Amino acid sequence: MKLVIFNGSPRYKKSNSSILIEQFLKGYNRINGNTVPVYYLANKSLREASEKIFRQADTVIVFFPLYTDCMPGIVKEFIEIIAHQSTCSESKKIGFVVQSGFPESIHSSFLEKYLRKLTLRLNCEYLGTVIKGGVEGIQIMPAPMTKKLYSQFESLGEYFGQNETFELKIMNDLRKPYTFSRTHIRFFNFLSKFGLTNFYWNSNLKKNGAYLKRFARPY
Amino acid sequence: MRITILDGDMNQARSDYSIFMDELVLLLKKDHSVDYYPIDKMELQYCSGCWCCWWKTPGECSQKDGAEQIFRSYINSDFIIYSSPLMVGFTSSALKKIVDRLIVLLHPYIQMKMGESHHNKRYDRYPEFGLILQREEDTDEEDIGITNNIYDRLALNFHSKRKYTRFIENTNPKEILNETCNI
Numbered sequence: 001m002k003l004v005i006f007n008g009s010p011r012y013k014k015s016n017s018s019i020l021i022e023q024f025l026k027g028y029n030r031i032n033g034n035t036v037p038v039y040y041l042a043n044k045s046l047r048e049a050s051e052k053i054f055r056q057a058d059t060v061i062v063f064f065p066l067y068t069d070c071m072p073g074i075v076k077e078f079i080e081i082i083a084h085q086s087t088c089s090e091s092k093k094i095g096f097v098v099q100s101g102f103p104e105s106i107h108s109s110f111l112e113k114y115l116r117k118l119t120l121r122l123n124c125e126y127l128g129t130v131i132k133g134g135v136e137g138i139q140i141m142p143a144p145m146t147k148k149l150y151s152q153f154e155s156l157g158e159y160f161g162q163n164e165t166f167e168l169k170i171m172n173d174l175r176k177p178y179t180f181s182r183t184h185i186r187f188f189n190f191l192s193k194f195g196l197t198n199f200y201w202n203s204n205l206k207k208n209g210a211y212l213k214r215f216a217r218p219y
Numbered sequence: 220m221r222i223t224i225l226d227g228d229m230n231q232a233r234s235d236y237s238i239f240m241d242e243l244v245l246l247l248k249k250d251h252s253v254d255y256y257p258i259d260k261m262e263l264q265y266c267s268g269c270w271c272c273w274w275k276t277p278g279e280c281s282q283k284d285g286a287e288q289i290f291r292s293y294i295n296s297d298f299i300i301y302s303s304p305l306m307v308g309f310t311s312s313a314l315k316k317i318v319d320r321l322i323v324l325l326h327p328y329i330q331m332k333m334g335e336s337h338h339n340k341r342y343d344r345y346p347e348f349g350l351i352l353q354r355e356e357d358t359d360e361e362d363i364g365i366t367n368n369i370y371d372r373l374a375l376n377f378h379s380k381r382k383y384t385r386f387i388e389n390t391n392p393k394e395i396l397n398e399t400c401n402i
Contacts, residue, residue: 009268010265010266010267010268011267011268011269015268065268067268067319068315068318068319068321068322068373069372069373069376070315070318070369070372070373071315072265072266072268073265073319074312076309076311077312079307079312080306080307080312083307084307102335102336103336104335104336106335107335107372110365110369110372111369113365114309114369117361117362117365118307118308121307121357179335180334180335185334188331189331197328197329198328198329201273201274201327204270204274205277207274208274208275210274210275210276213276213277214277214326215277215326215341216278216279217278217341217342218278218279219278219287219290219291219295219324219342
């Protein structure tokens, strides 16, 4: 199979999607020696030429972050380009990996329905949508905190290399939690009383000298 | 009433859709203050994901490309109309371009809302919205359900509410006017 990966993060190579792709390919390449090309949709000229790349691939995986409850605008443009110019007569396979800053997978589950329908509309085979929440911040987390996540993506890639599909159990594990339990919500609300849930934001605001302006309302 | 219209039409030629929207804007302008933005005709950039608006210049986007006037209109409006022909089963990339950038109006802090994590308000109030769409040849009930669901999620995150979804094929500007102004 000729596998092609599109990275739909506007953050380009410095994105969390890039890190997940790297881990995925670590596992995938263990099985399949071929070099898998990764195309960045943040690159405008690449985006405009993406239809040809899409058409020539046997299998496509699109990784991207959830943006305002949906795909980022650049990914929507990509979808419009490939849908406008090609209908897949051959049995092309498409899968998606959607990651979000929100920890619960419910946020991405509505988009998942769109991605399934899109694949049918393109007359392609749907490989499923991997959903992973709580990804923002992984670049500054200490290694022990990301070890499990990276290992899951590596296993996902390895299984994909062997079976050309996503492994269901890993997909289900990555989706947890779908929503928070009542205990978790109570715990969150307790921590938020002391401002502890804002640590990530506050540390970045302070680093940028913007902490005192954090509640600004310029408009 | 102040109304902001974010129009995601990407068709350069005159069409049933553009005629409908022209009529609607004219009608609304008779008695209301209307800020109409044809997004695809403006030279706006996509959100770059830099999050300057959350942790470097709180509340302000780093890209100074004219979107500032849209942010100002949006947050000071009584009602928002998102409009777009459906393209591959969802509203256009032009409309998504500006919707992505509206995060400038939210605060990065997280709260629990209806049992889910959502961003805090940056402003006291956020306008409700309506959705005006044009069907594609193959639009079905599932597409409409998916689009409504995604905009309902957007409403939840933006402390707002979707008041209606209407299709230009089976409504007219006057009906939209009535529905918009009877909020």
